[in-house]
Amino acid sequence: MKSVIGVIGLGNMGGAIVRGLSGRDDVTLVGYDHNESRMRELAEGCGLEPAASAVEAVERADYVLVAVKPQHVKPLLKETAPALAQGGKCVLSIAAGIMTDKLRKYAGTSVPVVRIMPNTPAMVGAGVFAVCLEDENLTDGQKAFITDALGSLGQVHVLGERQFDAFTALAGSGPAYVFYFMEAVIEAGVTMGLTRTQATDMTKALFSGSCKLAEESDRHISVLREMVCSPAGTTIAATNHMDASAVRASIVEAVRKAYERSIELGK
Numbered sequence: 001m002k003s004v005i006g007v008i009g010l011g012n013m014g015g016a017i018v019r020g021l022s023g024r025d026d027v028t029l030v031g032y033d034h035n036e037s038r039m040r041e042l043a044e045g046c047g048l049e050p051a052a053s054a055v056e057a058v059e060r061a062d063y064v065l066v067a068v069k070p071q072h073v074k075p076l077l078k079e080t081a082p083a084l085a086q087g088g089k090c091v092l093s094i095a096a097g098i099m100t101d102k103l104r105k106y107a108g109t110s111v112p113v114v115r116i117m118p119n120t121p122a123m124v125g126a127g128v129f130a131v132c133l134e135d136e137n138l139t140d141g142q143k144a145f146i147t148d149a150l151g152s153l154g155q156v157h158v159l160g161e162r163q164f165d166a167f168t169a170l171a172g173s174g175p176a177y178v179f180y181f182m183e184a185v186i187e188a189g190v191t192m193g194l195t196r197t198q199a200t201d202m203t204k205a206l207f208s209g210s211c212k213l214a215e216e217s218d219r220h221i222s223v224l225r226e227m228v229c230s231p232a233g234t235t236i237a238a239t240n241h242m243d244a245s246a247v248r249a250s251i252v253e254a255v256r257k258a259y260e261r262s263i264e265l266g267k
């Protein structure tokens with residue numbers, strides 16, 4: 001039997017999840033977004049069934065995926081609470097920072113609530129997800145369906161809610177850190193006279209190759225870095241400069257800022 005997932009908010013993340021789930025034959029995707037062109041694009045590209053309103057999407061769904069910005073979650077859940085109370089439904093929220101007790105309060109106490117933190121590589125089936133399955137009203141069937149569905153979009157970590165802010169700062173926001181570093185490497189390449197296309201192609205291959213090596217090697221990440229740093233060579237000159245500029249400490253502090261912001265969003 002097919003499960004119906006109603007996705008409300010079809011932007012960066014909601015759209016990515018719809019694209020990723022569209023290949024599954026055990027799922028019907030229904031969606032609603034204020035922006036009609038987003039619904040149309042996903043209807044044409046992924047077979048999403050557009051709903052006329054958020055309430056209609058909820059009424060049709062077994063699982064309601066809330067994929068709007070954190071500040072829009074409360075009004076959305078309050079508006080749809082009567083439809084959510086119809087029984088057998090489950091709320092899945094990907095909003096950063098908003099805790100399950102708040103989600104439950106907005107949605108009404110009878111509906112089970114699951115917090116999920118995705119990241120954008122889910123668009124290409126290479127996401128990293130945290131999922132919190134602590135709601136005591138969740139059935140084993142719902143838990144199994146959710147972890148299986150997310151598994152088709154990437155790696156899934158079942159976490160306690162108290163670890164969500166750390167996961168959000170590390171993996172939810174993480175793709176932006178990686179792209180930021182990639183941009184800087186591309187700028188360096190252009191500075192040294194490579195064309196932007198050359199520098200971009202080389203940087204993409206550099207990152208995917210390095211990640212493949214990190215994944216497939218038994219060696220620690222530090223050892224993989226040391227293997228590149230020849231004595232008195234080019235790389236040690238670069239990494240010494242990074243250390244002198246406190247790049248590592250700055251990255252740790254940047255991720256901590258994201259962590260603090262995630263905690264703040266939950267207040």
Ligand SMILES: NC(=O)C1=CN([C@@H]2O[C@H](COP(=O)(O)OP(=O)(O)OC[C@H]3O[C@@H](n4cnc5c(N)ncnc54)[C@H](OP(=O)(O)O)[C@@H]3O)[C@@H](O)[C@H]2O)C=CC1
Pocket residue numbers: 008009010011012013014032033034035038054067068069070072076094095096117118119120172173
């Ligand atoms: N982007 C990311 O990498 C990640 C995002 N998240 C979380 O995902 C959520 C969505 O983020 P993101 O996809 O980037 O945001 P986007 O702004 O790209 O998408 C949100 C969409 O929801 C629409 N929307 C807002 N309110 C409603 C409503 N009541 N009914 C229907 N549609 C509505 C918005 O329309 P309009 O623009 O007209 O308001 C917009 O199209 C956030 O809560 C964020 O914390 C989590 C992990 C990663």
Ligand SMILES: O=C(O)[C@@H]1CCC=N1
Pocket residue numbers: 096168172173
């Ligand atoms: O920046 C944000 O708030 C969202 C949550 C994690 C990634 N993007």
